[in-house]
Amino acid sequence: MERDGKDILCALRGLAGAAWQALLDLFFPPPAGCAFCGGQAEGGGVCPACRDLLAAYRERVGCVVCGAFLEDGAPAGEPGACAACRKKPPPFALARSLGPYEGLLKAAVLRLKFGGECWLARPLGGLLAELARAFPAAAAQPVLVPVPLSPGRLRERGYNQAGLLAREMSRALGWPLVEALVKIKEAPPQERLTAKERLAAPEGSFAPAAAFTSGSEVVLVDDVITTGATAAECARALLRAGASAVFVAAVAGARRA
Ligand SMILES: [Zn+2]
Ligand SMILES: [Zn+2]
Secondary structure: OOOOHHHHHHHHHHHOOHHHHHHHHHHOOOOOOOOOOOOOOOHHHOOHHHHHHHHHHHOOEOEOOOOOEOOOOOOOOOOEOOHHHHHOOOOOOEEEEEEEOOHHHHHHHHHHHHOOOHHHHHHHHHHHHHHHHOOOOOOOOOEEEEOOOOHHHHHHHOOOHHHHHHHHHHHHHOOOEOOOEEEOOOOOOHHHOOHHHHHHOOOOOEEEOOOOOOOOEEEEEEEEOOOOHHHHHHHHHHHHOOOOEEEEEEEEEOEOO
């Protein structure tokens, strides 16, 4: 696969420590505008209009467990667990994302993942840090764990977008980052699967790569949670590795009635 300069810069950012990051920022300064619309940004690299859109999404969280958003026009009602979470409670304590995977968030995720715009990990990671700060963790410093890519996918892309996000969260929060999971099986591309296969696909795909001391709480970081199956599979592996609770933070999530 051909790599252009942007991808090489992303791969470098994926590898570099804090001092090298600062140097990369100096020589390849990230764009100054809003991460989402390119408009005049305030602190954190997001403009007031896009902050308002994100704030409106926060009002539309329809499930207190998986964080799925209400369909457009659906009445808000009393917050509770969605039908899927009531039927089969997920192994993670709760999951939250900035908003549904559409519009500004979908565009930002695609740019981060496939557009070589890895600088977006900074503003998006900053927003995820705000989200994670509100998690009801008992530990003062939960451990941040990115959802891993398979070694093959990592070679192909050159960087793990979840890893970049987790590192920016770690920088903002001062929480430790541990690459505590490995992906041992590549699931077929999601879009080729039926809804049922999609739910079943990640089974057995992740294994723990590190052990946790008892009582460790983990914040799992990913770019998108759709069915929650990947997050559930990762959470199970983290609990097997000794984590006492797993919270999930993602840039974008699903809508569910
Ligand atoms: Zn904006
Ligand atoms: Zn739910």
